[in-house]
Amino acid sequence: MHQRKSFWFPGNVDLTMSLYCGIACRRKSFWSYRLLSTYVTKSRYLFELKEDDDACKKAQQTGAFYLFHSLAPLLQKSEHQYQAPQHSLLELERLLAKFGQDTQRIEDSVLIGCSEQHEAWFALDLGLNSSSSINASLQKPEMETELKGSFMELRKALFQLNTKDASLLSTAQALLHWHDGHQFCSRSGQPTKKNMAGSKRVCPSNKIIYYPQMAPVVITLVSDGTRCLLARQSSFPKGMYSALAGFCDIGESLEEAVRREVAEEVGLEVERLQYSASQHWPFPNSSLMIACHATVKSGQTEIQVNLRELEAAGWFSHDEVATALRRNNPYTQQQNGTFWLPPKLAIAHQLIKEWVEKPNCSTLPA
Numbered sequence: 025m026h027q028r029k030s031f032w033f034p035g036n037v038d039l040t041m042s043l044y045c046g047i048a049c050r051r052k053s054f055w056s057y058r059l060l061s062t063y064v065t066k067s068r069y070l071f072e073l074k075e076d077d078d079a080c081k082k083a084q085q086t087g088a089f090y091l092f093h094s095l096a097p098l099l100q101k102s103e104h105q106y107q108a109p110q111h112s113l114l115e116l117e118r119l120l121a122k123f124g125q126d127t128q129r130i131e132d133s134v135l136i137g138c139s140e141q142h143e144a145w146f147a148l149d150l151g152l153n154s155s156s157s158i159n160a161s162l163q164k165p166e167m168e169t170e171l172k173g174s175f176m177e178l179r180k181a182l183f184q185l186n187t188k189d190a191s192l193l194s195t196a197q198a199l200l201h202w203h204d205g206h207q208f209c210s211r212s213g214q215p216t217k218k219n220m221a222g223s224k225r226v227c228p229s230n231k232i233i234y235y236p237q238m239a240p241v242v243i244t245l246v247s248d249g250t251r252c253l254l255a256r257q258s259s260f261p262k263g264m265y266s267a268l269a270g271f272c273d274i275g276e277s278l279e280e281a282v283r284r285e286v287a288e289e290v291g292l293e294v295e296r297l298q299y300s301a302s303q304h305w306p307f308p309n310s311s312l313m314i315a316c317h318a319t320v321k322s323g324q325t326e327i328q329v330n331l332r333e334l335e336a337a338g339w340f341s342h343d344e345v346a347t348a349l350r351r352n353n354p355y356t357q358q359q360n361g362t363f364w365l366p367p368k369l370a371i372a373h374q375l376i377k378e379w380v381e382k383p384n385c386s387t388l389p390a
């Protein structure tokens with residue numbers, strides 16, 4: 025889920041293949057497609073499915089579907105983990121027929137990715153009211169029995185999924201959630217219509233196009249050179265402390281948002297800033313978490329907690345944080361009363377871990 029530091033070539037992109045592809049594209053010959061890297065052909069295939077409703081419908085024939093009920097993904101338990109089962113179009117049609125539903129409902133599905141072999145992946149919610157089908161939501165317990173799994177709240181399940189499923193289901197849930205909340209045009213009040221892939225909705229009366237949105241959020245680990253600042257909101261699970269987070273205001277740069285949020289929440293001014301990584305976060309609505317390290321001026325470390333935003337904030341030593349990372353088991357720590365950190369999948373955890381490994385990471389002026 026984490027997008028690492030390089031903006032242009034994330035970790036798994038083969039640079040040689042990308043350069044090769046550049047040459048192939050300029051030649052424009054029939055064999056150029058064969059020279060494109062797997063990643064490029066996959067990206068272009070997904071782009072085609074978003075743009076072309078017929079191609080997307082065709083992709084459903086050989087595609088795989090992830091099922092949801094009222095935004096909770098269908099999961100099956102295997103040993104220590106949960107996994108998200110896939111269903112073929114045929115299996116889905118049979119399931120809908122068994123529950124007296126028409127196959128029109130499949131048009132509510134959204135495209136969430138594809139395999140390297142171009143098997144397209146879709147997500148479909150069987151619990152939300154359907155805009156394509158007149159039938160109401162399907163009964164959850166009956167569906168769970170039939171599907172040999174359970175629809176689990178994503179927030180509870182996310183940390184027990186493998187990285188691929190966690191990322192796919194977060195994308196799927198965010199997209200299904202967005203469609204559910206954008207059924208009508210805010211200008212005309214008329215029902216909007218989604219394209220086959222679910223990458224946009226259009227108002228048929230005035231042609232306004234609505235695209236799925238994410239809110240940018242900055243998350244900052246503030247350090248004074250030797251200690252880092254962790255805080256908690258009253259809504260956090262008992263004992264959990266995290267880095268400072270906040271939504272960007274309209275018109276703000278990333279740097280401005282970091283400075284303002286730190287000032288607002290703990291009354292400090294940051295001096296130096298370094299971008300670390302980013303992450304899509306589906307709760308409560310889609311956010312793009314942008315993680316940074318920042319440093320306060322030495323001697324200006326007195327925290328003034330904004331109690332409208334936070335319950336508590338404090339400076340933690342390198343040893344304290346390193347120890348908390350090593351024993352990061354929320355269940356035992358809640359009982360012991362010791363503080364604990366967000367789970368591995370959350371970008372806050374990665375940011376804190378990065379600081380523990382390299383405490384002087386904030387080097388750029390804010």
Ligand SMILES: NC(=O)c1ccc[n+]([C@@H]2O[C@H](COP(=O)([O-])OP(=O)(O)OC[C@H]3O[C@@H](n4cnc5c(N)ncnc54)[C@H](O)[C@@H]3O)[C@@H](O)[C@H]2O)c1
Pocket residue numbers: 239241243266267268269270271303305307308311313333366370371372373
């Ligand atoms: N993945 C992670 O590691 C991680 C860690 C911490 C926080 N987060 C996420 O970051 C988000 C923001 O953190 P925060 O709650 O401290 O933000 P915040 O400090 O900006 O405070 C939230 C308040 O900001 C206002 N606000 C402004 N724009 C908003 C918008 N677009 N949507 C909702 N509220 C908006 C609301 O009044 C809201 O109550 C949260 O949704 C949280 O789930 C993720």
Ligand SMILES: [Mg+2]
Pocket residue numbers: 268269270289333
């Ligand atoms: Mg905040």
